[in-house]
Amino acid sequence: MLHDVTFAWPDGAVALDHVSGAFGRGRTGLTGLNGAGKSTLLRVVAGLLPPTSGRVTLSGTADYLPQRITLDVHATVADLLGITPVVRALRAIESGDVDEAHFDVVGDDWDVEERAVALLSATGLPTGLDRSVATLSGGETMLTAITGVRLRQSSGSAAVALLDEPTNNLDGDARERLYELVQGWRGALVVVSHDLALLELMDDTAELRAGSLTTFGGPYSEYRAWLEVQQEAAAQTLRAAEQTLRREKRQRIEAEERIAHSERKGRKDAANSKYVKAVINDRRNSAEKSAGSRRGMLDDKVDAARAAVDLAERAVRDDDRISVDLPDPGVPAGRRLAVLRGADGREVVIQGPERIALTGPNGVGKTTLLERLLTTTNPASLSAGYSPRSTPSEGQIPSTQREGRDGDGSGADGAASGELLTERAAYLPQRVDVLPDASSVLDAVRESASHVAPGELRNRLARFLVRGAAVDRPVATLSGGERFRVALARLLLADPPAQLLVLDEPTNNLDIASTDQLVDALSAYRGALLVVSHDGAFLERLGLDAEIRLDAEGNLTELRR
CATH class of the missing domain: 3.40.50.300 (P-loop containing nucleotide triphosphate hydrolases)
Known part of the structure; x- marks a missing residue:
């Protein structure tokens, strides 16, 4: 749960601005424009970045997998899975070392090796925990790291899994294996991705935009369909608000013309001494008060109409698209x-x-x-x-x-x-x-x-x-x-x-x-x-x-x- 979370970098640049919202217990696809702060939001939720203001509440801990995995070529699969300390402690105990520290490290994870091998095998990955990561392809490396997140979550050490662009650089086979892994995911999962096939596997869709987190119950395609309906309604509201503003401005101008006409008539009557001076003064004072009241009322209507337009405009998305008239490079068909x-x-x-x-x-x-x-x-x-x-x-x-x-x-x-x-x-x-x-x-x-x-x-x-x-x-x-x-x-x-x-x-x-x-x-x-x-x-x-x-x-x- 995010409670009015703001995060600013040391140079003062604001990455998250008063963001509130919540992620469900199932699978959530987090979308948004580049620069909206999606990766920053995951790091704040994971506790890697403290919010400048606001707070994050979790029922447990969060496990975060960044876009790029930093690895030593001499690391092992167990290192990538994040279970090396437990595996070492288990093997020490098996060799007869009864140091209490080993038992503290193992905790309740006595079957961690068996569970790790089972998950790797189910994902079609090499199962040797001592195998060097250098022997894995890039796709296998990412899938193994994700399997480690799944393993830690199944053991109860992490309540929420956070994956940032996990399909980057994955080939078709690796993507299919990732999709299968996600489909069988149990527990809370938040995935930042632009992969439409992956987003279709989500239970919920969240979008981070302009400091607001919108959550929708359904995959990305359903969210887009819902958003299109909302945007059409917002556009209609904007058109109606703009029409109202034009009408109020027109009525304000017409009223000003009537007031000016009345004032010209009053000055003419005074010049012609048509009425006694006291009567003229009373009428002028009354007219001025009436004109001032009417101006104030009409100005309020124009201001209200303009505010309605501003509100409606904020609801209508105006994301520009690239539009380029490029020169012809002159490439004939047979060149x-x-x-x-x-x-x-x-x-x-x-x-x-x-x-x-x-x-x-x-x-x-x-x-x-x-x-x-x-x-x-x-x-x-x-x-x-x-x-x-x-x-x-x-x-x-x-x-x-x-x-x-x-x-x-x-x-x-x-x-x-x-x-x-x-x-x-x-x-x-x-x-x-x-x-x-x-x-x-x-x-x-x-x-x-x-x-x-x-x-x-x-x-x-x-x-x-x-x-x-x-x-x-x-x-x-x-x-x-x-x-x-x-x-x-x-x-x-x-x-x-x-x-x-x-x-x-x-x-x-x-x-x-x-x-x-x-x-x-x-x-x-x-x-x-x-x-x-x-x-x-x-x-x-x-x-x-x-x-x-x-x-x-x-x-x-x-x-x-």
Whole structure:
């Protein structure tokens, strides 16, 4: 339960502003725009961040799993599950060590190893508790960590489980196993996610927006349907309120005209000495009092009508969408832009304004293949200014678990490689923190559009919802959603425009609205697309021409649509 919770960062930036609400005992999907404070809210509930004001009440403790898992490559599965101290104590007792401290550590968890192995096996995961985490794929690592949360909750050590974007970077198989795990979840679970399939498995949907937490009994699709009805009603209320305001303003003007007419008539009568002075004074005083009273009454009506409009406007959502009129990169249908080569020597050609998805399980080397493709030309010529050689590592995941590595760290990308046939290629890596933090937004975008006048570039940025003073702000001060839009603008506004746009997991960490904005922007792009994504719903919306599947041996299979 959240009681008027506010959280501000040390620099004074407010992340949560007087948030109140409650999560139920079942499964809740927590949604909201990027920057709404969803991850911060989970950390406050988990007790990792103390609220600046207000309070959080829990019937027990909360177990929090962040978006990125920081792991030592030498860690074990037991470490990932969070049961290493208990396992060590159990094994010490089994070896004959009767130190009371071991019994204190075990507590009531005498069967923790059996329960852990059973949960891992049910999820289709390796069951060896002493196995090195470095032997797991990225998807297996995340699923094992989630299994640990489930294990701790089943033992009663955690009353509420909090998962932050658990499907990021999971391939289709890993997602399906996660869905099965969530479907069988018992107890309170709160999941921050933009994965529509996962959100459909929730009992309740909560949305954090403008400091308000709204909870709805049902999955996300039902919540959206309910919200659409509410928004239509709110829009009708706004239209009625605006009509009332116009009427009250018109009546106020008409009344003022009548009062002015009466005052002119009174002055004329006085000038003509039509009435004795005392009578004229009495009538003037009475008229002034009446006019003042009427003005006050009409002003009150106008103020009330304006307040009603303001209230109605707050109920109507005005989330802007990206609207971009992009220059034509001039890619004819037969123009060869890139060649991908599998380990078996088979080639797949990307030509014309095709939309291609590069898919495959976690760990087969999709990101490695993209980087090999893009480094076949001079990185400085990439129109977006992104060099694959300078792409940051994938968060805190150990190198043996990154894309392009298999379970034992030996590398599963085989001999898959590629060759660019155009210098006008743009690359958006999984993380967009390659933007120059010290530069202004305008300067960062001008790096890829140096021939565009600043005024025109500002106009184009406005269509990416980057407007006004935000254009001159340092990149380092941008929110996640703003940074994403700037990175996207930097690619799509490049001059000359890119003929091939390469995107690596572009929907990771994007809220649903931002994903919609990305689809809108890409729909206006008339060049070729090569997209790596595990988000099937997103890929379907792109109108793919083909799918290229990469397997663990480095072979490519082309599926035309």
